[in-house]
Amino acid sequence: MVSKVSVTRRAGRVRRKLKSVANGxxxxxxxxxxKNIYAQVIDDVKGRTLAAASTLEKDLKGKLKTGADTDAASAVGKLIAERAKKAGVEKVVFDRGAYLYHGRVKALADAAREGGLEF
Structure with missing residues (x-):
């Protein structure tokens, strides 16, 4: 079993590296x-969320069989890319947190790239 401390450290390590290459x-x-997957586009300089999407939203929830598979992650990836572009965001840095770049996280990232986000 993985302790909460090690997960927090891993996420902090990833974010620390991201902030050094993000350039704003x-x-x-x-x-x-x-059971679900969530995505946010965050402006760390201003401390604001620019766009958000999750499998809990009504328009996605009815279409998906479950919120915990790669199909759901792809749907969230496309939706977050669409909302980010609407907010004027073209380039982002991908923050996987403490999760491995595999499975649902990778499916979300690939769908966001297909939707037009650059990272």
Missing amino acids: QPRLSVYRSS
Whole structure:
């Protein structure tokens, strides 16, 4: 079992590296639970969320079989890319948090790239 301290350290390590290469770009942050997946585009300079999407939204929830598979992650990735572009964001840095770049996290990232976000 992985302790909460090690997960927090891993996420901090990833974010520390991201902030050094971000050069003021917003970051696309991913949170993955056992039942859903969430994504936010965050401007760390101003401390504001520019766009957000998750599998809990009414328009996605009806279409998806479950919120915890790669199809759901792809749908959230496309939606976050669309909303980020509407907010005027073209380039982001990808913040995978403490999660490995695999499975649902990778599916979300690939769908966001297909939707037009650059990272």
